[in-house]
Amino acid sequence: MDLPQKPTAVSGSDATGRGDAEDGSYCAAPGARTEQTQPAGPPYADCVYCGRPTEYAATQPGVTLCPVCEWQESQRGACSG
16 A cells, blocks of 8 residues: 655745745735724715715715726626626
8 A cells, every 4th residue: 555645846936836936935925904993085976876985075066986896787787787
């Protein structure tokens, strides 16, 4: 009965599968994420679907959507044939 062989590192990477960066990692680690806050400026309108703040001013006429809901709405329109 043959035992399974231990996987070997791929050329150009270490045992973790990361690349040959100087510090041993494939890419730079992102900074510590902080809670998202609204940028300073005029009062921003809330999304009419989910309630998250949008990038539009509160005085913007019409339906205001956050980037996620705006993308989903455009996908619905594109697929409606």
